[in-house]
Amino acid sequence: MTREYCDRCAVAEHLDALFGSLPPQPAAALAPLREALVAAEHPRTALTWLRNSASARILTDTAATGRLPTHADLDAIAASGRGATQRTDYLRGLLVACGTLPARDEHLAAIERHLTRTLTRHPQYAPLLRPYVRWSVMPRARRRAARRPSTRGRARWAYTRVNSAVAFLTHLAGLGLTLPEATQHHVDHWLAAGSSTSYELRDFLVWTADHGHSSDLLVPHRKKIESDGIDEDTHWDLLQRCLHDDSLPVDVRAAGALLLLFGQHLTRIVSLTTGHLGTHDGHTVLLLDHTPIRLPDPLAALLTRLAEAPKSGWRGNMPGTWLFPGSRPGTHRGTGSMARALAEHGIPIRPTRTTALVQLAQDMPPAVLAPLLGLHVVTALQWRRRAATDWTAYLQARQRALAAGRPTARP
Template sequence: MCGPCSGDDRNWYCVRCGRVDLLVAGTHCLACDTHLRSHQLLTGPDGKISAQLTGLHALFTEPDATEAAHRLLAGNSTWIRLLRELVAAGDPITLAVLDHHGTDIPVEHLRSILLHTGALHPRDNAVDSVAPWLDTLVADLPTDLAATVRAYASWSVLRRARGRAARGHLGVSAPKYARVRLQVAVQFLTWLTDHYRTLADATQADVDRWLGEGASTRHRLRDFLRWAHQHDRAADLHVSWLGRDGLPSQLLADDERWSALRRCLTDQGLDLRVRVAGALVLLYGQIPTRIVELTASDLVADRRGDSTLRLRDRPVLLPPALAALTTELTSRPDRRRRGAPTSSATPQWLLPGLRPGAHLDSGRLALLLRTAGIPVRPARGAALAALAADLPAPVLADLLGISVSAATRWSSLAARDNAEYLAARVEHPPR
């Protein structure tokens, strides 16, 4: 029975829309209470919701997300408090205003939602977001260390990133990698200071000790030390680069690789995201940071029914089973695109993340794969070794978007030379 027919004498009619429902505080249905909370949050000093925030209001009040939006608006999360503060100020919300509040997770979450709903326009160069973050990073450093980090950022990290952006080769994860390099440099310089050392008198023993005390991320110090040596700020210090300077020490055996691939293609109990991503690792040696940047537009089906996936610059033909899984994944309703304006350039990510308009975090994807029994590094190595046994290094590099030197190392592991390929190029030169 409905509420009024049950004999319960409480009020069952929403005072705003007249709907019969369980009411919040005995007055409004869940949808109307959510609408009122959103209106209250986004109304400025003039008593109106600014045109800038209408998309955000639409996001909060979408009918199929009422419960989640109500929990969010009824809570007291940090980014909601920040949004309330900015709206109450009555001024337009800009990227510069958000930069002033730092780069903590709540600020970044609010920034991504405002970009997604069209309240903000993305920067022409995503790496420009690193500059205000850098001010916060070096704020508490001694003057000499701060100057060193700023010089490294300006003349190496950001300069190269801007050059890649100008050539159209800048990935969406570039700001993250830039920040990691700078963070690692600051951590090493701080460690040297704590041990009464300076960058100028740091030794290889210091570097090895520091690397051995932390996670593998510390190996990204290699870039900073190379820059410091080139500018006479440090000795010629060496940092190995996580296995890329030599051949891998651990690969999945062929039977393990094929067994894992069979699971990805046939096990319906696995998360569809894991099945597709795992197959791309096991077949094409892709890494999580590249997989999460794939979009629905990278998958193309031709008239013959064959499907290709653009992994870098070249489309790669997918086996029918993997093509079907990838198509199913792209056909899922992308809940993370809710509230985006029709003119939004937000990509339809193959693997959407928690933040509206953002893709799945690469670290999260790696964790999902490991949990499913697919160790990324050994699985990727096995795939590249198998491909290198069948393809010449230049073809492998062009197909997968890896460097020729890396492809050559994998060819060495597979004990393959390029004599036949070179002879074929001489006999049939490209037109």
């Protein structure tokens, strides 16, 4: 008790020394951060962070100038070298969670930073890459973010397109060619020698052709490899475990149930907030896109329990509405961490998602399925076709078994 009291007092004294010389306005803006650090579950950890961490030194150096760090300040530091992004992201999350900095879409900002880093290394490509990202990549990313919170996958989507464009332009430069001189032969040769991500060049070449920077060069769509599903009995058993097995962690149960019932990507699951839960006609509903989904009672109770569960660490004394809060302040849980947790408890991600979407596509037309789950209508149509193919294959197999006089398993 005495040790904890001394550590907590040391945190308060350190913060008083750090913020004591600030003008009233920045000091007031940092007050929520001070309260959160003083109230930290483990004051020794907070004290160690204040004394030793690189992110705390950024805060200390800025406070010494008598002002608050801004997003622009942190962006400039993030671009200064290896490891700087991680340090600034931690401090940024802390300041945003406390309301000291305004929230912004960090994944969109990361795309801008990636473009800046790329152009620093390859300034000769700026006349093509800058307008391509500004007028093609970013508008689509912003439109997507306006419909639902953007994810790290959206940033990787942009990174891959920029990197593919740079790699192809560099390849042409090695041949002594510019983009207007490139032919279909050059594109085909480059694709044959590259990895599957090389096919993301298609987006860049469509844009350059439309704007007169290249001839009409063809990059075929990369074929998606859909995972095989699992049998319905196994799928049902896994769902029952998630809904009723109290030996599983509640976050694993909730994420697994959402995966098994609605076929949601983990990126969508971990970014759900308490705002996605609501009530309608006395029933708990979940809003994945535009259409509220009435939840079965076990899942409704499970998600309510998850939302009301006490949080530890930063999560316990920081405001936030994530259903799956992350270990860093102001962030949700990472998809990698959640994927490992599901795998450890025997819940395969891709096969269960495939089975869930095939079953839903069998029961609902694409025009209903798309706004229900947040799918593009073309994607919903593809799942409908997949479901029809799977059902036809099942009927054919059943007919062959009956003709041979063999018993068949139930569907």
